[in-house]
Amino acid sequence: MPELRYEPVTDTWVIIATERAKRPKDFVPLVMAAKKEGQNCPFCPGNEDQTPPEVMAYRPGGSAPDTPGWQVRVVPNKYPALDDAAADPPRRDFFLSGPAAGRHEVIIETPDHDRSLARQEPEEILLALAAWQERYRRLGQDPGIAHTQIFKNHGVVAGASLEHPHSQLIATPLVPAAVRSRLESTRAYHRERGRCYYCDTLAAEEREADRVVYADGSLLAFCPFASRFPLEVWLVPRRHAASFAEADRGELRSLAGALKAVARRLLEGMRDPPFNLMLHSLPYRETGYRDSFHWHLELAPRLTVLAGFELGAGMFINPTPPEMAAEFYRA
Amino acid sequence: MPELRYEPVTDTWVIIATERAKRPKDFVPLVMAAKKEGQNCPFCPGNEDQTPPEVMAYRPGGSAPDTPGWQVRVVPNKYPALDDAAADPPRRDFFLSGPAAGRHEVIIETPDHDRSLARQEPEEILLALAAWQERYRRLGQDPGIAHTQIFKNHGVVAGASLEHPHSQLIATPLVPAAVRSRLESTRAYHRERGRCYYCDTLAAEEREADRVVYADGSLLAFCPFASRFPLEVWLVPRRHAASFAEADRGELRSLAGALKAVARRLLEGMRDPPFNLMLHSLPYRETGYRDSFHWHLELAPRLTVLAGFELGAGMFINPTPPEMAAEFYRA
Numbered sequence: 001m002p003e004l005r006y007e008p009v010t011d012t013w014v015i016i017a018t019e020r021a022k023r024p025k026d027f028v029p030l031v032m033a034a035k036k037e038g039q040n041c042p043f044c045p046g047n048e049d050q051t052p053p054e055v056m057a058y059r060p061g062g063s064a065p066d067t068p069g070w071q072v073r074v075v076p077n078k079y080p081a082l083d084d085a086a087a088d089p090p091r092r093d094f095f096l097s098g099p100a101a102g103r104h105e106v107i108i109e110t111p112d113h114d115r116s117l118a119r120q121e122p123e124e125i126l127l128a129l130a131a132w133q134e135r136y137r138r139l140g141q142d143p144g145i146a147h148t149q150i151f152k153n154h155g156v157v158a159g160a161s162l163e164h165p166h167s168q169l170i171a172t173p174l175v176p177a178a179v180r181s182r183l184e185s186t187r188a189y190h191r192e193r194g195r196c197y198y199c200d201t202l203a204a205e206e207r208e209a210d211r212v213v214y215a216d217g218s219l220l221a222f223c224p225f226a227s228r229f230p231l232e233v234w235l236v237p238r239r240h241a242a243s244f245a246e247a248d249r250g251e252l253r254s255l256a257g258a259l260k261a262v263a264r265r266l267l268e269g270m271r272d273p274p275f276n277l278m279l280h281s282l283p284y285r286e287t288g289y290r291d292s293f294h295w296h297l298e299l300a301p302r303l304t305v306l307a308g309f310e311l312g313a314g315m316f317i318n319p320t321p322p323e324m325a326a327e328f329y330r331a
Numbered sequence: 332m333p334e335l336r337y338e339p340v341t342d343t344w345v346i347i348a349t350e351r352a353k354r355p356k357d358f359v360p361l362v363m364a365a366k367k368e369g370q371n372c373p374f375c376p377g378n379e380d381q382t383p384p385e386v387m388a389y390r391p392g393g394s395a396p397d398t399p400g401w402q403v404r405v406v407p408n409k410y411p412a413l414d415d416a417a418a419d420p421p422r423r424d425f426f427l428s429g430p431a432a433g434r435h436e437v438i439i440e441t442p443d444h445d446r447s448l449a450r451q452e453p454e455e456i457l458l459a460l461a462a463w464q465e466r467y468r469r470l471g472q473d474p475g476i477a478h479t480q481i482f483k484n485h486g487v488v489a490g491a492s493l494e495h496p497h498s499q500l501i502a503t504p505l506v507p508a509a510v511r512s513r514l515e516s517t518r519a520y521h522r523e524r525g526r527c528y529y530c531d532t533l534a535a536e537e538r539e540a541d542r543v544v545y546a547d548g549s550l551l552a553f554c555p556f557a558s559r560f561p562l563e564v565w566l567v568p569r570r571h572a573a574s575f576a577e578a579d580r581g582e583l584r585s586l587a588g589a590l591k592a593v594a595r596r597l598l599e600g601m602r603d604p605p606f607n608l609m610l611h612s613l614p615y616r617e618t619g620y621r622d623s624f625h626w627h628l629e630l631a632p633r634l635t636v637l638a639g640f641e642l643g644a645g646m647f648i649n650p651t652p653p654e655m656a657a658e659f660y661r662a
Binding site for chain 2: 001079178
């Protein structure tokens, strides 16, 4: 029977559409090759001059900036969506606009072009996460930046234009409305029950157990009850902390292990489908939500299309019950 | 210079990303053939037994239901996302769910398999819109239905699984949260200024003129100031009315003409890109919003990917300024 399931953080009802139920193996992921660029890949070692100058890198051998020898390298996006130098747009009568000020950076996760997340060792993933955190913290010191969204697009259908493994960050001068409403809904939950919504969800998911994908001492990964996407996974640290800036090395290490496990199952069991990975973290100066927000990652495989119903009504149709998805990941 | 533009109905900031500016001709739309099905297309005349029995049809010759001779035919979706017969899901401790009750129907717009929207005559489009309205009104009489979302997915990337021209409706037992917040934001505008946001937008777009795509006595079509999608178009009736149920024949006729013009430009100038078309209309029993909401259509070509930034932060990056998009449509 189809079922409507409620996701309170985004106030969204999801249709778990069992009439059109799809087991993971029923999907034919739309796998399209991103630009390989061959020897011209701007993210490959030796081509450092094809990106803007790096803002940071891990260089165990102490090599010079913008030369080979790095493990992780962070550079400004060559075609930034936001730009600190953006000027004020013309004033208009009725319409509201502002300068697109901010930062748009690329985290090149590995020097190895063919080493996608699923193929990286947890130690390598840990380094990329450490770079995420270093940039996340640093950008928070800029008074012009209100929020940093870190994300990864894997595969063309998920928005990746280059194949070389990388993630991105976009730091905005404002708190996006969708982020604001997540803060509000989880604070409302906290006011009502005196507890963090995510802490309660961790306990409930662990109790029901059938949506759990991965667990260790510091992290739980599960397919959320009201998954919007087939095979969606949330990776949530057990320790309550509102900001990703507060994650400790042990938590990042757990996260790296869980990401490796999830990505490898997708690669091996699903022929490497496209996916997006999103960090959710408290915006820098929103201290009023420290008890009610809880940083975590959400991974959304892109096996269905966001079409007219989703864009118009904001509801999602998910043909794969999360209990079935979790079984796939645990196999 | 890049610019942030504000869309007050959805409280969304859009990045008009001029650093990565794309003229319409720069896009290479991801055009993928949907299932042609050849003689087995379930929507073609002669195959009426391949769909559930029709709920209505326009049959000028008076032919029998579920036989050929129709101009427009409406049938329940064979694999409905929602189902009036859905049973209550099991009660759970922490998680909220409900039966996925409702209706999911397909409006087959023409008997001609190859006659996509751009190739239909305005008179044919008018018939399909009349069928939309007839079903929209009828479903509103069901006390179990709170809202009907009508939409059209054109092209595989926009979510169409069958090629034969069709649109869909999903009638839900609740008002989706995204619809609810559009009602609230436009009512807040109305309370503050004493006017309808859409009526004011019509006046402002007509005044600035450079985003207008199509105009006649009863309708204005324009690329909205804070377009989330490249080549996005809103089609808004000049007469204030909250519900699509109130549209008169003249307004539907204007809408048909505008849709034809827009779809033809996309077909001829852009090699038939995928798009979604969404109706926005007052939910059936939300009478408190009659003065502040204003029914209209939104058309979103799918030339960019909704990726990690959009899914995570809910902000959009649009590489095509709407002024440039409108110029394309007017050409």
